[in-house]
Amino acid sequence: MTIDKLPNLGLGLGLRGEHFNHILEHKPAVDWFEIISENFMDSGGRPRHVLDQIREHYPVVMHGVSMSIGSTDPLDFDYLKKLKQLSTEINPVWISDHLCWTGVLSINSHDLLPVPLNEGTLEHIVNRIQVVQDFLERPLIIENPSTYLAFQHSDIPEWEFLNGLVAATGCGLLLDVNNVYVSAFNNEFDPIEYIENINHQHIVQMHLAGHQHCGDHIIDTHDSPVVDPVWELFRLAWQKTGGTSTLLEWDGNIPDFDTCHAELLKAKQYMNGLVGDIDLATPTDERDLAVSNPIDFMVTKVANSFVK
Amino acid sequence: MYLDQSSKLKTASAQLNEIQSWMQTQLLHPSELTKEETETYIKPSSKLTARQHLAIYQRSYIARLRACMQAQYTGLSYALGPQIFDQFTDFYLNNHPSKSYTLGDLGDQYAHFLAETRPDKDETVKETWPDFMIELAEFEYLINDAFDQKSNEDIELVKTENTDQEFKLLPIFHILTYQFPISVFYKAVINDHQPELPQMQTSYTILLRKNYQLGLFEINEGQYHFLKHFESNNSVRAAKSYMVNHFGIPAKKMDLFWKEWRQAWIEQGFFQVNL
Known part of the structure; x- marks a missing residue:
């Protein structure tokens, strides 16, 4: 399979445990759902039971956080076998993960750590994507992560690095528009140049999310509405791609389903119209100690699962 | 110095490894x-x-x-x-x-x-x-x-009219004992009752999963031993005999206990039909 066979699924939401009952009961008019792959690998409890019901009604995509495609550790084939097993069982439309590493020496930091962007890393990751794609027997979709530092050893812009991965492997891209904004602020590059130059034909999916602006840096918290500059970048990306599957992630302070859905549907306002001058400034948020990729992303709240 | 492609990759990989190890x-x-x-x-x-x-x-x-x-x-x-x-x-x-x-x-x-x-x-x-x-x-x-945990939840729960020979514990069924009232304390915490730390007191608890929901039930010492024996032998008759022989409970009294426990545990969904 090549990525040009992958469909535009429309507007989707990240599937979260807080919304299970609402989705099962109301079958809301969402086009598709994205799951965190690791939450359902080796899983035999209620989350997996609910997923099996949801996928009878909605297309589902698998989004991973532990492939560690940029690590110098050997690829973890036990992990990949479980990933493939899950994909065989639930038949996702595609499988994605991040341009990152999560650890070395067999350790998992459970963070999406940045890679140095240079020719050597590019070749290293190209080789690994090819191995993964051969193993999974499908293209891998790679997402740009939110990053909080730049390495001295980086000499390629991230969009160019991603284009290099695409050219060498045929992989797809998951363009996280919020991550572009966050990384651009933190590492002082131009997000508009990024979106204008990334390979639009290979963007299979886009992500939207909220973040926390801490004044001198921004943390990708997924715990609030999407800010206006990110919507404007989304408008630009929508125009450049001609429209592609778009998904809202909301992982901290998760509101009720209808609030998340309403935030997602705002995307429709940005699918048309001319791209004007984009004001990239956003107000500073005074909350303390933001953590990227909040834990709700990856942990099930077992205490809520008892018989009342 | 000229480096061929493989050497260049090795050098780049060593540099990447150094950066990742350091970070x-x-x-x-x-x-x-x-x-x-x-x-x-x-x-x-x-x-x-x-x-x-x-x-x-x-x-x-x-x-x-x-x-x-x-x-x-x-x-x-x-x-x-x-x-x-x-x-x-x-x-x-x-x-x-x-x-x-x-x-x-x-x-x-x-x-x-x-x-x-x-x-x-x-x-x-x-x-x-x-x-x-x-x-x-x-x-x-x-x-x-x-x-x-992976488990078959497609089971038929025991009803009053089933015979004792048809009883089998649920697939996910833990018979637990602790030196402290752990389960009572835990339930108080998750229900936001802000409990005091408990004194040492032996406790007996059942943790089960039914229809993908967990359940916690307090039991007494006799029930603990009965269920442990039943878990090993899957026989109500053998568990009753064990209680009679090891704890000196008169057989008729054990029958009365079982009648009471049977009804309560059917209502709480401890047993599936042993097909």
Whole structure:
């Protein structure tokens, strides 16, 4: 399979445990759902039971956080076998993960750590994507992560690095528009140049999310509405791609389903119209100690699962 | 010097490995780095120094894993208090960094770790509070495991009219005993009743999963022994005989006990039909 066979699924939401009952009961008019792959690998409890019901009604995509495609550790084939097993069982439309590493020496930091962007890393990751794609027997979709530092050893812009991965492997891209904004602020590059130059034909999916602006840096918290500059970048990306599957992630302070859905549907306002001058400034948020990729992303709240 | 493609890749890989090893060490074991040391790898920006950029990852690493441990060990975090819990957690993570693809495994060594590091480990006379904390940690890990365990939930529950020979325990059914009233304490915590730490008192508890929901039921000592024997032999008759022979309970009285237990446990859904 090549990525040009992958469909535009429309507007989707990240599937979260807080919304299970609402989705099962109301079958809301969402086009598709994205799951965190690791939450359902080796899983035999209620989350997996609910997923099996949801996928009878909605297309589902698998989004991973532990492939560690940029690590110098050997690829973890036990992990990949479980990933493939899950994909065989639930038949996702595609499988994605991040341009990152999560650890070395067999350790998992459970963070999406940045890679140095240079020719050597590019070749290293190209080789690994090819191995993964051969193993999974499908293209891998790679997402740009939110990053909080730049390495001295980086000499390629991230969009160019991603284009290099695409050219060498045929992989797809998951363009996280919020991550572009966050990384651009933190590492002082131009997000508009990024979106204008990334390979639009290979963007299979886009992500939207909220973040926390801490004044001198921004943390990708997924715990609030999407800010206006990110919507404007989304408008630009929508125009450049001609429209592609778009998904809202909301992982901290998760509101009720209808609030998340309403935030997602705002995307429709940005699918048309001319791209004007984009004001990239956003107000500073005074909350303390933001953590990227909040834990709700990856942990099930077992205490809520008892018989009342 | 000319480098062929394979040598270039090896060199690049060595450089990447050096950067990743250095950064991971700084996440797991942060040290006082000089400006020069940090800037060997990380670029400063106009807003933040290289150390400040790195610190964002350092802070997120420990905060994320603490939050995960607090989610998995709600009762223990309450019992120790969040600050002490975080200190134990930091020490634990320092000794047992995650090696799993899933955060679900993060606390799998926690009870063992608490036992190994209890402050009175080498004392002849031991305090009781570490025993409580260790038992609570074991219990909470078991709950997490039972919640997501693979199991066949497509079962037929026993009804009153089924014969004793048709009784079989649910696929996920744990018969537990502790030195402390662990389950009662845990339920009080998750229901936000803010319980006092309990005194030592042997407790007997059933943890089961039915239709993907967990259930906790307190039982007495006799019921514990009856169910343990039933679990081993899958025979009501044999379990009753065991109680008569080992605890000197008159057979007629045991029949009366069973009649009462049978009805209560059918209502609580302890048994599936043994097809």
